[in-house]
Amino acid sequence: MATTPLPVLGARAKSASRALALAPRAAKDAALRAAASSLLDARREILEENALDVERAAAAGAGATVVDRLRLDEGRLASMAGGLEDVARLPDPVGEVVEGSVRPNGLRVRRVRVPLGVVGIVYENRPNVTSDAAALCLKSGNAVLLRGSAGAIDSNRAIAAAIRRGVEDAALPVDSVQLVVDTAHETVVEFVKLRGAIDCLIPRGGPSLLEIVREHATVPYVMDGDGNCHVYVDSSADLDVAERIVVNAKMQRPSVCNAAETLLVHEAIAPVALPRLAAALAGVELVGDEATRAILPGVAPACEEDFASEFLALKLAVAVVSSLDAAIEHIARYSTGHSEAIVTRDYAAATRFTREVDAAAVLVNASTRFVDGGELGLGAEIGISTQKLHARGPMGLRELTTVKYVVEGDGQVRT
Numbered sequence: 217m218a219t220t221p222l223p224v225l226g227a228r229a230k231s232a233s234r235a236l237a238l239a240p241r242a243a244k245d246a247a248l249r250a251a252a253s254s255l256l257d258a259r260r261e262i263l264e265e266n267a268l269d270v271e272r273a274a275a276a277g278a279g280a281t282v283v284d285r286l287r288l289d290e291g292r293l294a295s296m297a298g299g300l301e302d303v304a305r306l307p308d309p310v311g312e313v314v315e316g317s318v319r320p321n322g323l324r325v326r327r328v329r330v331p332l333g334v335v336g337i338v339y340e341n342r343p344n345v346t347s348d349a350a351a352l353c354l355k356s357g358n359a360v361l362l363r364g365s366a367g368a369i370d371s372n373r374a375i376a377a378a379i380r381r382g383v384e385d386a387a388l389p390v391d392s393v394q395l396v397v398d399t400a401h402e403t404v405v406e407f408v409k410l411r412g413a414i415d416c417l418i419p420r421g422g423p424s425l426l427e428i429v430r431e432h433a434t435v436p437y438v439m440d441g442d443g444n445c446h447v448y449v450d451s452s453a454d455l456d457v458a459e460r461i462v463v464n465a466k467m468q469r470p471s472v473c474n475a476a477e478t479l480l481v482h483e484a485i486a487p488v489a490l491p492r493l494a495a496a497l498a499g500v501e502l503v504g505d506e507a508t509r510a511i512l513p514g515v516a517p518a519c520e521e522d523f524a525s526e527f528l529a530l531k532l533a534v535a536v537v538s539s540l541d542a543a544i545e546h547i548a549r550y551s552t553g554h555s556e557a558i559v560t561r562d563y564a565a566a567t568r569f570t571r572e573v574d575a576a577a578v579l580v581n582a583s584t585r586f587v588d589g590g591e592l593g594l595g596a597e598i599g600i601s602t603q604k605l606h607a608r609g610p611m612g613l614r615e616l617t618t619v620k621y622v623v624e625g626d627g628q629v630r631t
Contacts, residue, residue: 226413
């Protein structure tokens with residue numbers, strides 16, 4: 217089947233973005249609610265198409281993490297529709313006055329939020345990203361070009377078609393949401409070079425995809441990076457609290473970027489804490505440093521690569537540290553800057569941790585799994601930025617806008 221060339225899709229998205237930028241909140245919210253309804257109406261077709269993707273992945277020997285990210289069921293589909301509804305209820309950032317002032321010469325100056333224009337999303341086997349990205353882009357007045365993976369193409373086709381029907385029913389430009397159906401490797405490189413069409417690129421995927429973006433992109437991008445997240449159990453930690461947090465951070469959904477990958481335990485409590493935590497983490501493969509293995513002889517040795525890895529699986533690297541300073545130093549060495557947590561009853565330790573750990577999110581006595589747009593009140597997120605320019609952390613509606621200066625005068629001229 218012939219596919220539409222990328223420059224044509226880009227031109228359609230650019231045209232749609234100009235109309236969408238002017239759409240009132242009521243129209244955008246109506247489109248989101250219609251898309252949610254359309255998604256549920258099409259659930260049988262979507263789940264059937266998803267089953268084909270899952271079957272292909274399993275036959276190709278894909279790991280459990282890949283299959284888990286790919287698989288949809290009634291519950292996950294309902295959550296996707298709910299995400300569209302949730303975003304419809306959020307305030308519209310477009311037109312918000314960020315700040316305003318009057319200059320000594322009488323000029324009235326405002327900085328106003330406006331859409332980015334066209335947002336390009338490149339992502340791997342995560343069909344829920346199709347609806348999440350469409351929801352946030354629509355609400356923030358942006359057209360979106362979606363380029364998913366070959367492994368999820370049938371799911372993505374069905375989801376995108378349902379959302380486009382909802383957008384069309386609400387009388388907004390149907391090309392506000394477009395899916396690139398050509399999944400050849402070469403189209404990724406072409407996609408990230410759509411200068412003049414894509415205003416902001418957001419890649420969501422593994423190291424190979426991020427490297428393509430770094431090497432080839434000619435459009436601005438916000439990097440949704442790896443999540444090598446740590447939980448540090450301090451000497452003053454309540455072990456009941458520590459157990460709940462560590463188990464949740466590692467086991468609640470190990471295949472996502474905000475799952476914990478390394479456990480650090482202060483040496484003062486390690487002899488008591490480690491056996492208890494290891495028992496609670498039944499089913500998780502533990503690898504540890506020498507001090508850990510002295511307490512837990514059955515644990516395999518951890519190498520340098522283990523502490524630098526995002527496992528995205530039921531595997532956890534463990535180290536015993538001599539102090540808060542040592543924990544902070546370990547995190548600085550291995551962290552990808554995503555989410556880092558401390559469990560402590562010491563206010564001073566918590567304050568130092570939040571000030572000195574360099575990450576998009578730092579947590580005190582809470583699971584890293586909370587670093588998520590929905591959990592932090594942003595609605596469905598479009599990604600979690602681990603870089604420092606424009607956006608950092610979970611990216612919601614405001615992170616999909618920029619600002620323009622609006623300057624009003626009464627005939628002033630510069631002298």
